[in-house]
Amino acid sequence: MDIDAIKQRIMEGNYEFSIHAQQERLEDDLDITEIETAIMGGEVIENYPDDPRGESCLVLGYVGPIPVHLVMGWAYGQSNGEKTLRIITVYIPQAPKWEDPRRRGGKTS
Template structure:
């Protein structure tokens, strides 16, 4: 369902801020998307269908939330390093009572 063409993507302003704050380079982002796997799918996202990708770059776990633009480019909605308190590890969310994940 989701296909990656790294020549056809855009990064939201929010994702750019998060990428910068987490010290994730464009190369890290592209590498993580290209080797990533879909952890969660959000069919009812108000922004349109999207998914959470777990990928790796430079021995770091990276989460990328992606959707599609109206012209079928990949839209990077946000990107971050999964860590407590929202995440137990890169694959498992913390319980909602313990965080605002």
């Protein structure tokens, strides 16, 4: 997925949150403006072109000094086939899964 296409959808308001992403952002006390700001200043750090649920990616953005990960994919309109950006999940990367915001952590026993 292309970060410029993602940012364009955010600017147009052509995006939606999954129920899971909505729950996760509320648990991390992130409001929609903060999410939009993180995406607009963000970058794709992982692409998942062959995900069985459809093409998606992991974006790293920041809310102030706090790193935020956003998994995003495309949702297609049932009647017209138009693409809408779907925010699948939102979370703050933490050990042990993440060594830092860009590197996955080692396996735990």
